[in-house]
Amino acid sequence: MIHFKNVFYSYPTRDAPTINGITLDIERGDFVLVSGPTGCGKTTLVKMLNGIIPHLSKGKFSGELTILGRDVCSSSMEELTEEVGLIFQSPDDQIISNTVEEEIAFGLENLGFNSQQITQRVDWALKKTNIVNLKERDTKELSGGQKQRVVIASQIAMQPKILVFDEPLSQLDPKGAKEVMECIVELNKEGITIIIIEHRVSDIARYVNKALLLNNGRIAYYGDTKQSFRRALSIYKRLGIQIPEEVELSLGLGIKEITFSYEKLKSTFENKRQKQHLRLCEKQFQASTTRSASHKKIVSLQEVDFEYVKGKPVLEGLTLDFYEGQNVALMGANGSGKSTLISLIAGINKLSKGIVELDGQELNSIKYKQRTSLVGMLIQNPDLMLFCETVEKELLFGPEHKKIKRSEAISRMKDVLENLGLSKHKDDAPFALSVGQRLRTALGAVLTLQPSVLLLDEPTTGQNQENIVKVMKTLKELSFIKSIIFCTHDIYTAMYYADRIIVLNSGQVVFDGESKNIFNDPDLMKKNSLSVPAPVRLSKDCGCQKTFLTAEELIKSF
């Protein structure tokens, strides 16, 4: 169905080819997961599938690429887009209409279908994506998962044979991601070939039949997904790609064929415990933190109210204290008030009512320039924080405006460059860097101001595992940071790097406690769109005395 033979592609601005001699075949009905480190050529590869490359790109293309028997170079984009639908990570950047049905109808209008045909196709697409109830809804009012399904519906309405997804889950909370994945799986069952790029390998690996692993524009592995984790496990680990816990458990428990079935994992685990009389070690799970929590309040919120629109409070009567030495994860579904909460601590939004104190001083009484050494914030889209010509200037910008001595500013800048692995990029333009590097540059720009409290708004969004680990490890080791407060949907990041988790739901705190205790209430997890990792479920269901967060901990405990 899709045939690559010795395909090379170089962007006009780069010497080295981004796609470097790829040869592979994708069959009808395949469900292919494309993974690899940032900049390995994943997005470039999928852009070839509907002719964006080579037709809309000035780069150098060579080799043979056919899609459904059509040569990509000699076919027009119109012909190719009829067969291949392309869906990107941010639904907000793809939706152009006011209502769901108009959005789905857009492609059909362009194909010149009459009103009756359009109605039939729109209804069909709504049904296939399970959003019939959203037909007349305003697209702006939908949740992230719903919007992404509208985008999918608008593509499948044109009945393509191949659907290509570029990180469709990266901006969604677990509930939204689950909704979208269920929808994609159903479409694959209908016979549509699916190709999906995603960093969240754990959320997807169970569904796909083929894994394509890219590195430096070359194929590092291509074949059966389950086999890939046996044959190419070391490559996955070397490239910093997330390995699903189920895979690690299968391998650790000695299951012959890797399984994603929880029941199978559970029965094997129980058998193994009985047969070998395994005694689980008494080691308690501990969050991976180097700080020691004190009782000194560093941030305090008292009876805080906040509303963006009059009469629709986002936070109401919220009282919370954060302590020195504590790393706190804020969790909850999209719209629960996490980002609003940290924006209030940062002083970005003005309180409707209540008091926020930073290190014992009321926030409003602290001037902006003084605040910078108390609190720093990395916003959700770090690209909006970058505006200097070079990484070095970006890092020096804050200290210069705070009138910190030049020598001190340079010393801070050098430390941050080193800590964040940006030294070799110091003269590069921030906008020209990769996603992970841009995130680290924006973070570096905050760190050179050495804030006591660091606020991170979903720092893991769109980042691969390697970047997440790099950044969080660095932050843990910085002595000037007294507390990190971060929003995340990623339960692993929360468990590994936070001592305390706060779960918000409609602006109210529904859980506030030590990280290890969050799994004690399954209902809470479900209601707040939080996923429970397989090792946690296993240790709970099998009556282990301890809760094991990762497969590695569970296996090591034997």
Add this chain to the structure above:
Amino acid sequence: MKSMALFSPRQKIVLILISAFYAISTDNPHLMGGYFIFMVALFLTAGVDSRKKRVWLAAVVLTLWGTIFSQSLFYAKMPRTILFSLINKDTPFVGAFTGGLNFYKEGIEYGFIQAMRFGITLTCGLLVCFTTESKDILRAAIRLKLPYSLSFMVSIGLRFIPLIVAETKTVVSAQRMRGFSPMRSGLIKPIKTARTVLLPILVNSIRRSSMLSLSVESRHFGRKQAFYLPREKKENIFINTALFCLGLLIITMGIIKAFYFLYLSSFFYLPELRIIYSLAEKYI
């Protein structure tokens, strides 16, 4: 009743066209001021939320103030009457160097007319943007026989205005968190520091627009064009009549003005048209 709820998207586009033509073709400060007040009244009764009203107010105040202030200082035509001097030309050193810096009465009048031109078009444009969905504008533009690609670009541009406003706020907040306040300290600093605010927004907009164009291209944009759900609301006959009369009035004014200019530039003169020349000179 919200004033703009009476207008269909097509009528709103016609209102923009009429207002733009009016703003260009009129030089009478009373007529300009009157029309501006009419637009402000429409805006204030349109049910626009307070956040958007603040955006409009800031834009209008800055534009009016900037235009009148600059024109009153730098008015070059003669005759001109000095109202008061900021720097007298007899002031030692600075006076000789600048040649004096004065506020001119005629400059204020001229600045007022220019400011009204901007104020009318800005108010009308924002009013339509704030009260109309982008897809409705597209549909209305198509009904007015405007080219599809152009109409589509305009409607998409309008759709992203709120996003860009939100991003600007985020950028400014993020910069404040780094000890830099680009929008503070008077009127000059924001101009000097505009680059730091605009650059990330521009880069992000380029990324977004390239994503959007790929998405739209993958849905066969511009290949053919049918219309689904042509549910444009029934047009209010009163508004249609009012717009027709206003349009007719403005076209008439335009024609009168054109004859007057032809006369002034010695291209065309008819003694029978003296009443028209007089009308143009005194009232338009």
